[in-house]
Amino acid sequence: MTDTAQSRSAEKPRRSILDTMEIDSRLMGMLGVLVLISLAFQIWTGIRALDTFSWNPFAWLVNGKFLSTQNTYNLAIQTVSIAIMATGMVFIIVTRNIDLAVGSLLALCSGVMAMMQTEILPHWLGLGLGSPLIMPIAVICGMFTGMVIGAFQGWLVGYQGIPSFVVTLGGLLVWSKVAYEIVGGQTIGPLDPTFLMLGGTNGTIGSTASWVLGAVVAVLTVWGIWASRRSKAGHGFQVKPAWAEVFLSLVSVGMIMGIVAQINAYLIPPARLQKMFTERGETMPEGYTQAFGLPISVILLAVVALVMTVVANKTRFGRYVFATGGNPDAAALSGIDTKWLTVKVFALMGVLTAISAAVASARLTNHSLDIGTLDELRVIAAAVIGGTALAGGFGTIYGAVLGALIMQSLQSGMGMVNVDAPYQNIVVGVVLVLAVWLDIVYRKRAGKK
């Protein structure tokens, strides 16, 4: 029971700065990749924008379009739907399962919500078109649909022992066709105006509220960092030096406010602004500008990511998800009901899929028949690029969100520099395999230490 080699190396003075600050090296790596991708596309688009080629790197960066306020704004909006589902996929994969049906289920939830808001609620139930009740009721019905179907798939996996690959492969084929039948094989639109606020530029909170929200989040973050330090010190554990906490607090606040600043820098296009004034029967003052501010969909993603992180790290349910993934037998022998846990994890995935469905269909302003197609692969790729191990037991929510952002950045950047669609798929495929390979190398090295 003793291990002298261990006691010698234990509690050794911390060496590197990253260790001292307890910063996750994986997080740093992912942020590094994101910065690299952004710079590469910024330079690429910058070179393309120049009339005559120049060797001046400064000119490349300044003329680049990738980091323009418009593109980063669009990037944020485009990432939301995949990122929300990716947070749920982390739990699925951590418990050694897979969900291939999310894209198909997204179509079904979108179809249910579209029918609710265009047919059932306004006409059959007589709420009338444009009633403010339509959006919440439609979204709740969609979430209920997602939860029930997710729970059903989870029941087949957990209680009946059918491999999740098979169950959800079946779901992939079934649910999108059920959706097709529900909407009668046609595009459903236009959707309810309140509902459209979930999609992106149709629902933003304005620049002032964005600053206030950013400030509140920044204050809470700093408070969280120091509360955690107090709790550790209260038990007499080793804590980071105070300068590291101050530095981390400053970086966190800087990043949060930086994101808000970037978002607020994107102004409503003059033509659209003009139209808004005309609709209100006013005339737009000369030189008037207004920012969109944070889109509701992005706030929704932030809330989902926060809640899922708390669930993963701070609740029994989250603990059991990881324990089951690490050693299902040990979890069962410890009294964890792993079958019921599987049902809950799939039901949660279903609810998140429905939220994504609302965001995706609101962004497109209608329910199209091909909505969600291939989303399951994007979602799984986002989770895996974010460091979720397919063997189970490991994965983080922030990793999945960053993974989704990396995927979307690649896709958007390649679109901007006119890479043909087939080549885009080749690049994304290579990046996926590369990310997993890097992850395996990283794990091996981390394990040897």
Next chain:
Amino acid sequence: MTMASAAAPLVELRNISISFGGIRAVDNVSVDLFPGEVVGLLGHNGAGKSTLIKCLSGAYHPDAGEIWINGKKVAINNPRDARAFNIETIYQTLALADNLDAASNLFLGRELVSSFGFVDDAGMEAETRKILARLNPNFRKFKEPVSALSGGQRQSVAIARAVYFNAKILIMDEPTAALGPHETQMVGELIQELKRQGLGIFLIDHDIHQVKQMCDRAAVMKNGQLVGIVKVADVTEDDLLGMIILGKKPAHLAG
């Protein structure tokens, strides 16, 4: 049975049978266990020792037979029921989740929670540090996942779990199989200590020498059936070996 005690046994397994796909893994076996006693379970691989004991720990549900604890008939349908009777199991395969740290494993299924219902990681780590300081003072790796621990350190976590939650009945399935000689000795000393505290211990082991040293009685199984229960003081190691291989009680006890 052999113990002339007026008190009811801590555990009585009566006529337990369980089959898997037509094979009788355990066939009408009865074993009992008294407080402060270590009963060794011996037999070949596949003799049914682990299967029998998993009926007590709630991992399996017997097809027939009864489980009595402190003179009362009880129903154990899952590991949670077993825990409610203060039955703790230390498995051969070290039932730990490799990806979690020592504290998360120690409290797995019984986490400490704050008033908001969130798991109290700092509190659990503090408790884990306390209990492990007693069992294995050299244990330091509280932050690492248990996959980074040595066999002995992992076993300390498993044993700490049983000790922390006040086990009355301890099931140890080859607790020293993955350990070196020094660590094996530590486990041996710990078993004696727990015995003095009045715990009843079922010890599954292949090592006859060890059973002879640590146990008060030995129950030998072969092909799912009970060969016999003997006081280890009455038999030699060769007698025990004979029971395991031949499936017969030694001549001087057979009468």
